[in-house]
Amino acid sequence: MASYPKFVWMNGKIVETEKATVPFFNTTLHYGAGVFEGIRCYATSKGPAVFRLKDHMDRLINSARIIGVRDFPFTSEELCQATKDIIKANGYSSCYIRPLLYLASPLPSLNLDDGKAAVGIGVWEMGAYLGQEQIENGLKANVASFTRHHPNVSMTKAKVTGNYANSILAKTESIRLGYDEAIMLDPSGYVAECTGENVFLVRKGQLYSPITADTLEGITRDSLMTLIKEMGYSVTETMIGRDQLYIADEVFMCGTAAELTPVSEIDGRVIGSGKMGPITRKIQTEFKKVVNGEHPLSTKWLDYVN
Ligand code: PMP
Incomplete structure (x- = not known):
């Protein structure tokens, strides 16, 4: 049976899943201005391995650039390391990986520049997605x-x-x-x-x-x-x-x-x-x-x- 992920990587820290929350006043929640990735980690004879990790993180940063986020808070390399850290913290040999950039703002706003970009990376066990x-x-x-x-x-x-x-x-x-x-x-x-x-x-x-x-x-x-x-x-x-x-x-x-x-x-x-x-x-x-x-x-x- 799939186990519930214990930890989430949030803005440089590994936190318990229950504490990986974002405020209700959040531009991404209200208006859909966030960018994300879906990545898979596979079990191999040399331990867990992530498929095309850097390419996915580069696409994440490009997605942010396309919607107009000016200050991406992490480098692609930092996010690759964070991904490995959060897989290890949860002890998974294979999993799905979800990096998400969201905009933290005092109130929801249609002006992207009112929000501060923040990133979380969640991992969970996933079988055949379409069955x-x-x-x-x-x-x-x-x-x-x-x-x-x-x-x-x-x-x-x-x-x-x-x-x-x-x-x-x-x-x-x-x-x-x-x-x-x-x-x-x-x-x-x-x-x-x-x-x-x-x-x-x-x-x-x-x-x-x-x-x-x-x-x-x-x-x-x-x-x-x-x-x-x-x-x-x-x-x-x-x-x-x-x-x-x-x-x-x-x-x-x-x-x-x-x-x-x-x-x-x-x-x-x-x-x-x-x-x-x-x-x-x-x-x-x-x-x-x-x-x-x-x-x-x-x-x-x-x-x-x-
Ligand atoms: N099209 C859409 C709309 C998607 O969301 C995805 C999943 N990311 C794909 C295609 C397949 O892309 P990828 O192989 O990079 O996961």
Whole structure:
């Protein structure tokens, strides 16, 4: 059974979880002006190892820069060390990691400069985010009735807390309709991404991944692009319509939380065989080796906690 995290890293100190609180008057709580990351730590034969830790912390700092935070209180290196410290303090061999930058302000304000940037890092145990059955056999997805943000409405290259109200609408709708996850289209109708994952499809032995102005530059997606090419497949980043998903031989979603989860059905249309496709399976197997420290790419991408 997952254990409740005992400690949280808050602004340079390790504190008991119950004491890791923020005041009610907080700009991030009221208006969604915060930035965050999702990172995974894996159990390996050399102890816990964090996947692409520095890349995630650099993205966190870039997200803050995108929304206009002027003074980021910690360096990327300091946050990497803090992450290792909080994993050790909680004694986890594997976990999910959530750094969050929030704005502490005397009263909530729409002017970012009224708030002082502060950072917390929480860790907790997490299994297959989209479900164990789904990661093994595929999930059922719908195309959301909600559109992903226009890039000049909410800047989607940043992981801004407020942007996720849009993900919440789509995810809740999807679950209430009996699906597992939602695929979201951009304002022009092209496939953007999912509520917290990027998308790949396989057709006639070739891989494609949609990229639009409002697709988050996923670190898992980037890792898979490298891995897929190393495995000898061709992979193309392009604009993709929902109809191309319906006629794909295989579709899968990827993200830090979701890892690599196959899609067996979209909007009531069975994808390929309706099970995990052979190419998806090969990539999933290789990716597992990478994160478990059993692949040449592990040396490049794993950061060992001890
Ligand atoms: N898109 C969205 C909207 C996300 O929230 C995430 C999760 N961070 C992803 C894609 C996948 O990104 P990553 O692989 O970096 O976790």
